[in-house]
Amino acid sequence: MKKTKTYHITTFGCQMNEHDSETLAGMLAEKGYEESPERDEADVVIFNTCSVRDNADKRFFGTLGQLKKIKKSRDLTLCVCGCMMQQQHIIDDIKKKFPWVDVIFGTHNIHQFPQLLDSALEEKKRVINVWEDGGEIVEGLPAKRLYKHKAFVNIMYGCNNFCTYCIVPYTRGRERSRKPEDILREVKCLVADGVREVTLLGQNVNSYRGDENTDFSDLIYMLNEVEGLERIRFMTSHPKDLSDKLIQAYVDCEKLCKYIHLPVQCGSSRVLKEMNRKYTREDYLELIRKLRAAVPEITISTDIIVGFPGETEEEFEETLSLVAEVEYDSAFTFLYSIRKGTPAEKYPDQIPEEVKHERFNRLVDLVNEISAKKNAAYVGRVEKVLVEGYSKNTATAYSGRTDGFKLINFEGSEDLVGKIVNVRVTAGKTFSLEGEIVSE
């Protein structure tokens, strides 16, 4: 009997990459491939890379090196894609140091993957095809979703903002928005397939422009009308594009979850200018004030970079004071690391590693202290939770997300997966809540 071919995908980085991996998996499923839980047993191994963080680069190259031995011992097609492949020096490195890689493609031509794989298999030679920029948006690609009840939906691609530390505008190209009718069609199909919650994805979703009549808030209002859809989230938004109209959408659209991830990056207006973020500390705090005035229960998370070139101790303390003032529910904190090809690479006054680490630890302590305090305040509240499945922490518990995107663990049963249930919070920890299902 002919053995079914298998694949394994390793994904680094953000939700955009996770969703691209779902598309790759969908295309392979259409070709008759099955997913292999073990990378070392798969016929096709794919690495979907990220170039935003330094440690993801290192892990990727390390694993690529280890695969040489496996590649020698059996038939294996090794494919690499994602943001790193949009940089010529990375492709040159792979060609020189990792000649056992079979297929290299980029973020703009994911749809070509089945043909590229076929050429590599038929011609038994390495295939490299990376587009410099995105052409027309390709609609209708399949996806093998990670979850049955929630789905990612790309609404736009690329970024025009050129923050001076970020490589994304160079790897994902300029902003291109999908047409509202294509997004609506996809969301309706997902709902018909059992999806209850969609997360609208883009590097900067609130600069979405589907057509002259549809900006991001219009899209939210439109999706709020989709029957059967219960929750709408989005990721990521830029403070400079957070309009009053979008804040009003939180008030008017009951399906829009009362949660926002609003990256601040730094609390010092001078550093924000150097980062080319296009807002000041005061602008950002004013947005938070407006959001909380309109939606008092909103939960807020952020991204913060520590140790941007030239950041002084006083400027770092401005970040600490902003964090203390906003009281984020959670924050993703990062050590600044040089990204080759970005303006900040050339900035003088790179901060010594030990200083960065010391500041980072102080920031994390503060962020965690606030998260724990905020979560403790949830005790006794009843939250609507979309049940996602087994908790990763204990075998008996189930977990899900509250409307405000807080992770909560509780005793449950398999039939609840995919349903929205009421859970009373019994304990608040730093990174999650504990609770019990109630019938009200």
Ligand code: SF4
């Ligand atoms: S908004 Fe800034 S940080 Fe975000 S993807 Fe664009 S350039 Fe990068």
